[in-house]
Amino acid sequence: MGKAFAVVLVIITVISTAVFIFHGQLLWLPEDISAHGHGIDHQLMETMAGSGFLFVLSQVLLGIFVWQSSDRSESRKIKTFPGGAKPMVVTAIVLVGLEILALSFVGSKVWAGIYLTPPDPGSMHIDLQAGQFAFYFRYAGADGKFGGLHPDKIDEGNGNFFGLDPANDVAARDDITSASLVIPVNRPIYLTMHSKDVIHSFYVRELRIQQDIVPGLLIPLHFTATKTGRYEIVCTQLCGLGHHNMRAYLEVMPEDQFDQWLKAKEAEQ
Amino acid sequence: MDNTLAKPAAHQHAPPEGFLRKYVFSVDHKVIGLQYYGLALVAVVIGMVLSWLMRVHLGWSTFPIPGLGKLSAAGAPDNIMTPEYYLSLMTMHGTIMVFFVLTNAPFSGFGNYFLPIQVGAADMAFPRMNMMSFWVTLVAFLVLMAAFFVPDGPPLSGWTAYAPLSAVGKDAGPGQALGQSLWGISIAIFCVGQLLGSLNFIATTLDLRTKGMSLARLPFSTWAWFITSVIGLLAFAVLLPACILLVLDRVAGTSFFIPSGLVISDRLQPHAGGSPLLWQHLFWFFGHPEVYIAILPAIGIVSHILPAFMRKPLLGPRVLVGCMAAIAFLSYMVWGHHMFVSGMNPFSALLFSVPTLVITIPATVAVLLWIGSVYGAKLRFTSASLFCLGFISVFISGGISGFFLAQPSIDTYLHATYFVVAHFHFVMGVAAIFAIFAGTYFWMPKMVGRMMNETLGKIHFWLTFVGVYCIFMPMHYLGLAGNVRRYSAFTDDFLVPLIPVHQFITIAALITGAAQFIFIFNLIWSRFRGPKAPDNPWQATSLEWSTSSPPPFDNFGGKQLVVHHEAYEYGVAGSAGDYVMQTSPEVVKAQ
Numbered sequence: 034m035g036k037a038f039a040v041v042l043v044i045i046t047v048i049s050t051a052v053f054i055f056h057g058q059l060l061w062l063p064e065d066i067s068a069h070g071h072g073i074d075h076q077l078m079e080t081m082a083g084s085g086f087l088f089v090l091s092q093v094l095l096g097i098f099v100w101q102s103s104d105r106s107e108s109r110k111i112k113t114f115p116g117g118a119k120p121m122v123v124t125a126i127v128l129v130g131l132e133i134l135a136l137s138f139v140g141s142k143v144w145a146g147i148y149l150t151p152p153d154p155g156s157m158h159i160d161l162q163a164g165q166f167a168f169y170f171r172y173a174g175a176d177g178k179f180g181g182l183h184p185d186k187i188d189e190g191n192g193n194f195f196g197l198d199p200a201n202d203v204a205a206r207d208d209i210t211s212a213s214l215v216i217p218v219n220r221p222i223y224l225t226m227h228s229k230d231v232i233h234s235f236y237v238r239e240l241r242i243q244q245d246i247v248p249g250l251l252i253p254l255h256f257t258a259t260k261t262g263r264y265e266i267v268c269t270q271l272c273g274l275g276h277h278n279m280r281a282y283l284e285v286m287p288e289d290q291f292d293q294w295l296k297a298k299e300a301e302q
Numbered sequence: 303m304d305n306t307l308a309k310p311a312a313h314q315h316a317p318p319e320g321f322l323r324k325y326v327f328s329v330d331h332k333v334i335g336l337q338y339y340g341l342a343l344v345a346v347v348i349g350m351v352l353s354w355l356m357r358v359h360l361g362w363s364t365f366p367i368p369g370l371g372k373l374s375a376a377g378a379p380d381n382i383m384t385p386e387y388y389l390s391l392m393t394m395h396g397t398i399m400v401f402f403v404l405t406n407a408p409f410s411g412f413g414n415y416f417l418p419i420q421v422g423a424a425d426m427a428f429p430r431m432n433m434m435s436f437w438v439t440l441v442a443f444l445v446l447m448a449a450f451f452v453p454d455g456p457p458l459s460g461w462t463a464y465a466p467l468s469a470v471g472k473d474a475g476p477g478q479a480l481g482q483s484l485w486g487i488s489i490a491i492f493c494v495g496q497l498l499g500s501l502n503f504i505a506t507t508l509d510l511r512t513k514g515m516s517l518a519r520l521p522f523s524t525w526a527w528f529i530t531s532v533i534g535l536l537a538f539a540v541l542l543p544a545c546i547l548l549v550l551d552r553v554a555g556t557s558f559f560i561p562s563g564l565v566i567s568d569r570l571q572p573h574a575g576g577s578p579l580l581w582q583h584l585f586w587f588f589g590h591p592e593v594y595i596a597i598l599p600a601i602g603i604v605s606h607i608l609p610a611f612m613r614k615p616l617l618g619p620r621v622l623v624g625c626m627a628a629i630a631f632l633s634y635m636v637w638g639h640h641m642f643v644s645g646m647n648p649f650s651a652l653l654f655s656v657p658t659l660v661i662t663i664p665a666t667v668a669v670l671l672w673i674g675s676v677y678g679a680k681l682r683f684t685s686a687s688l689f690c691l692g693f694i695s696v697f698i699s700g701g702i703s704g705f706f707l708a709q710p711s712i713d714t715y716l717h718a719t720y721f722v723v724a725h726f727h728f729v730m731g732v733a734a735i736f737a738i739f740a741g742t743y744f745w746m747p748k749m750v751g752r753m754m755n756e757t758l759g760k761i762h763f764w765l766t767f768v769g770v771y772c773i774f775m776p777m778h779y780l781g782l783a784g785n786v787r788r789y790s791a792f793t794d795d796f797l798v799p800l801i802p803v804h805q806f807i808t809i810a811a812l813i814t815g816a817a818q819f820i821f822i823f824n825l826i827w828s829r830f831r832g833p834k835a836p837d838n839p840w841q842a843t844s845l846e847w848s849t850s851s852p853p854p855f856d857n858f859g860g861k862q863l864v865v866h867h868e869a870y871e872y873g874v875a876g877s878a879g880d881y882v883m884q885t886s887p888e889v890v891k892a893q
Contacts, residue, residue, distance in 0.1 A: 041767070056779065058783075073714070077715070084705040084706070088702045095673050098676040098679075102676055112678025113678060114617055117617055118621050121618065125667040164565070184563040187568075231464075231470075236786065244643055249563075250579075252645050265794050269718035272467060274458065274475050275385065277789035278385075
C-alpha cells in the first residue's frame with residue numbers, strides 16, 4: 034500500500050508539473066502587451082521556479098519515505114531522522130526564508146514601479162465609469178477637461194451614462210463617451226475609474242492589470258500598451274446577475290488611426 | 303496517592319434519562335460533538351450537491367438538470383440554470399462549506415467530543431452553554447437554508463458578501479432581497495454559537511485538566527483546538543458586529559457600507575457616508591483567521607493520528623505546537639492580502655505581503671516535521687493513516703500556490719481567477735476534509751463503538767486522492783490563462799477555448815463526489831453492522847483510548863485519571879507492546 038501511495042504521488046507530481054511547462058504557451062500565460070508586464074511575468078516565472086522546486090522536492094521526498102516505511106519486516110528497526118527536528122527547522126527557515134526575502138525584495142520593486150509611481154505627465158487621461166453591467170469610457174474633448182458627475186442625472190436611455198450636465202457645465206459639453214477603451218499604442222494612459230453602483234473590477238489579462246472599482250472612490254491607474262490589437266476587458270468582481278456578461282474591448286491602435294477614430298467619435302456626439 | 307491537586311472528576315451532571323435528554327437536548331459533550339458532526343455531514347452533502355450543479359453548468363451551460371426546475375422554477379426554467387441562480391448556488395455552497403462544514407466538523411465536532419476526554423475531564427467546563435452553542439448553530443443553519451425557499455431566492459453576492467451589492471437590498475437584483483438578509487442573520491447567529499463554543503474550549507483546556515496533564519502533555523489535537531478557540535474568540539467577535547451592521551444597512555436604512563450617489567436599477571439610493579472597504583476590512587479580519595480555524599484542527603488531528611500508525615512520535619513536538627501558535631498569531635496581520643486590488647492604498651499591499659509570506663515558514667516547518675517523521679517509520683496503512691499522508695500532500699500543493707498570491711505584483715494578475723479557487727480549495731477545503739476523514743476512520747470506533755470497514759475506506763481514499771488532484775490541479779492552469787472565477791458561463795472569447803478543461807474538471811468532480819457516498823455508506827453501515835470496537839483498537843496512547851468504546855456519560859466511569867507521560871510514547875518497550883499509554887504508571891524505556 035505504501036509503495037502504491039509513493040508511485041501515485043510521484044505520477045501526480047510529474048503530470049502536474051509537466052502540464053505547467055509543456056503547454057503551448059509557457060505557464061499558460063497570454064501574451065503581454067504592457068510596458069510594465071514583463072516585471073510581473075518575470076516575478077511569476079521566478080516564483081514558479083522556486084515554488085515548483087519546493088513542490089516537487091517535498092512531494093517526492095514524502096513519496097520516498099512512505100515507500101521505505103512500508104517495509105515492515107522484523108529485521109528493520111524504527112529510525113529517527115538524523116539530527117531530529119533541528120535540520121527541519123533550519124532547512125525551512127533558510128530555504129523558505131531566502132525564497133521569501135528574494136521574492137519580497139524583487140516583487141516589491143515590481144509593485145512599487147507600477148502602483149507607487151506617478152503617471153507620466155504626458156499621459157492621455159481617460160475616465161472610466163463602471164455600472165451593472167457595462168463599462169463606459171470618457172475622453173475629455175478639445176478643452177482637455179472632464180465635466181462634473183451628477184448621479185441624479187444618469188439616464189441610460191438617453192445615453193447619459195455618466196450623469197453629465199451639459200446645460201450648466203461647459204466642460205461636459207465636449208466630453209466624448211465610448212463603450213470601448215480605444216487607445217494609441219505606446220502612449221502612456223492615465224485612467225481614473227469610478228463606479229455608479231456596486232464594486233466592479235477592471236481586468237485585462239494582456240495588460241496584466243486587475244483593479245477593483247469601488248463606489249465612492251476615484252481610483253487611478255496608469256499603463257502603456259505596447260502592441261496594437263483588440264483585447265477583452267472583463268469584470269472580475271461579482272457585481273450581480275449579469276456579472277459574467279460585463280465586458281468591453283480594449284482597442285490599441287497606431288497613433289494616426291486613433292486620431293481619426295477620436296475625430297469621428299467627436300463628430301458623432 | 304495524593305489527589306488533592308487534581309480536579310475532582312466530579313459529575314457535572316447526573317446521568318441523563320429519557321430519549322430527549324440523552325440524544326437531543328443533551329448537555330453531554332460527546333452527544334453534542336456527534337450532533338455537530340451530524341450537522342456537518344448534512345451540510346457537506348448539500349454543499350457537494352450544489353457544487354455538482356455548478357460544475358455541470360460550467361462544463362455544459364445549457365444542459366438541463368433533471369429536477370432543478372422543481373427546486374426553483376425561476377432559477378431554472380426548463381431545468382436550465384440561469385446566471386443568477388448559478389451565483390446563488392455558489393454563494394450557498396461557499397457559505398455552507400466554510401461555516402457549517404469546515405468549522406463545524408474538525409473544530410466543533412471532533413473538538414467537542416475529544417477535547418474533554420483528552421484532558422481527562424468528565425465534561426466541558428460549561429455543559430449547558432455547550433448545548434446552547436450547538437442549538438444556536440443549528441438555528442443558524444436553518445435560517446440559511448430558509449434562504450432557498452424565499453420568493454426572490456437565495457443571496458448571490460458570494461460567501462464574502464461584498465457591500466454595497468449585499469447591502470443595498472432588492473434593487474441590486476434577485477436574491478438580494480430577503481435571501482441576503484437571512485444570510486446576514488444566519489452568520490450573525492453562527493458567530494454567537496462559535497463564541498460560546500470557543501469560551502468553553504478555552505476554559506476546559508485550562509481548568510479541567512486531570513492530575514498530571516501538564517500543558518506539555520496535551521495531545522496535538524487538543525493544542526490545536528485550544529489555539530483555534532483563541533482565534534475563534536477574536537475572529538467571530540469581529541464578524542458578529544459586522545453582520546449586524548450589514549443587516550442594519552439592509553433593513554434599518556443605515557449606511558455603514560454604502561456611500562452616497564449610488565444609482566442602482568435606475569434609482570438613486572437613499573444612502574450616504576458609508577464605506578464598502580470597511581466591510582472588506584471587517585470581513586477579512588475575520589476571514590483570514592477563519593482559514594486557520596479550519597486548518598489548525600486539521601493539522602492537530604493529523605499530527606495526533608500519524609504517530610499511532612508510524613509507531614513512533616513526531617519530530618519536534620514542541621516545535622509543532624510553536625508552529626501552530628505562530629500561524630495563529632500571524633493570521634491576524636495578513637487580512638489585507640485579500641484586498642491587494644481592492645483600491646486600498648497600494649503601499650499597504652507591501653506591508654500585508656511580508657507577514658503573509660512569513661506564514662510559509664511555520665507552515666513549512668510543520669510539513670517538514672511530518673515528512674521527516676515518516677522517515678524510518680514502520681507505517682501501518684489504514685484508511686486513517688492514508689488520509690493523513692494524503693493530507694500532507696494536498697497541504698503542500700495548496701500551500702505552495704500561496705507563494706504566488708502573497709505577492710501583490712502577481713496577485714494583480716491572478717486575483718479573482720481560478721488560481722485562487724484552486725489555492726483555497728486545496729489548502730482549506732480538501733486538506734481539512736482529508737483530516738476530517740482521517741479523524742472519522744480513526745475515532746469512529748471510539749465514538750460509536752464499532753469499527754469502520756477498512757476495504758471501503760481504502761477504496762474511498764484512492765478515488766478521493768486522485769480525484770481531488772484531477773479537480774483542483776487543472777484550476778491552476780485555468781487561473782494562469784486568466785480564467786476569471788464567479789462566472790456562470792464562459793462566453794468571453796478568450797474563455798471559450800478553456801471550456802474543455804472545465805468539462806474535464808466537471809467529470810472528475812462528479813466521480814469524486816460519487817465516491818463520497820462510499821464513505822457515507824461505510825459510516826452508516828458500520829454504525830449498525832460493523833464489528834464491535836475494542837477500547838484501544840489502534841494501540842494508541844492518549845486518554846480517549848483509556849476508556850470504553852463508546853465512553854460512559856462521564857467519560858471515565860467516575861475514575862480520576864492520573865497522567866504520567868507525554869502524549870506519544872510510541873516505539874518504546876512498554877508492558878502492552880511498543881507503546882506506553884499516558885495513564886500507565888510504568889517507566890518508559892527506549893526500545
